[in-house]
Amino acid sequence: MVQLPSELKIVTRLREQHAAAHELWAQGMSKAAIGRKLGLHQATVRKLVGARSADDVVAKSLQRAHIVDPYVGYLHQRWNEGVRNATQLYREIQQRGHPGGELAVQRHLRRYRTGRGHAPDPGPKPPSVRQVTSWIMTHPEHLREEDAEKLHRLRERDPELDRLTAHVRKFAVMMTGRHGTRLEGWIIDAEQDPLAPLASFARNLRRDFDAVHNGLSLPHSSGAVEGNINRLKMLKRQMFGRASLDLLRKRVLLAR
Known part of the structure; x- marks a missing residue:
């Protein structure tokens, strides 16, 4: 099977991580320590150490990466409609039978966000x-x-x-x-x-x-009182550290 350039990078990285994790594991280092040293999540370290070979890790990773392929057309359509939230899109394709997790959807949408691969027309920007x-x-x-x-x-x-x-x-x-x-x-x-x-x-x-x-x-309103309180606070902030209390008092009394 011919691999895409983006897949080649994934394969290379997984093989390097698998080799490094097994080398450190053989030295007696704990999985938590391996994760800190390699900058990996502990769950990822467990998968790397538990895999018999790098090919097993690569196969599982690529399978997860392409598990959204049957739903790419729907994801393109929703993306063009302005829906960019990975969680929402994951829930929508899950209702359509998607057997994988949200992470695979996030990885697929990352191609659009970063401009890699074939990204559909971004369409109108969704409202904030x-x-x-x-x-x-x-x-x-x-x-x-x-x-x-x-x-x-x-x-x-x-x-x-x-x-x-x-x-x-x-x-x-x-x-x-x-x-x-x-x-x-x-x-x-x-x-x-x-x-x-x-x-x-x-x-x-x-x-x-x-x-x-x-x-x-009732027709009564505290708006006038609140307005005066806001005015007093503004004057106090303006005069803080600048003059004496007497000058502040004059500003409060003379302010309109």
Whole structure:
């Protein structure tokens, strides 16, 4: 069988590691010490020492490397669609019958990330977490049509993100419209959702239910007080180490 250049490098490295590990093992060195000396994980050292020959190690390694071959077309398609997370792609091909582990998928995708071998068209860059968060937190009427369409596609692909977006928008309507009477129902729905962080947030709201309910119902606001506190802290930071307390007092009193 003709080996590719990238496989030749793998074979050479595995043979060298196998020879070095067996030489150190013959000298009475422990597997942990061999791993530290060669810069290898202890599990890798166990495989090298336990193999009767370097060919056994090479055969198993190449078998793992090519175990994703039946799913390369699907991985190319998902990569072109902007999905770059190895764990997610591994789960998807696992549902399609992939018998191997996630490491083989990571190795295959590494070729695309580093530009080695045949890499498909990278396609559009996926949105960042900050972008998606901004789309969710923005009122639907104020969201650009392009961003709204992107969020819609993400919600169709990810049921958890879809539910989270619905919860966030319901809470936003409740907060901006002062619909405190809806708080109990919102907390119940959030607590029953499988999303653990959301359920935890809902439980914390219940611990101080009366205060949260009043904050969502009454017209009173602590915004003016918080603004003054923020102003005082800013002045304090500006004056720190520069002048006496008397000058700081004058700045606080005269600041508008």
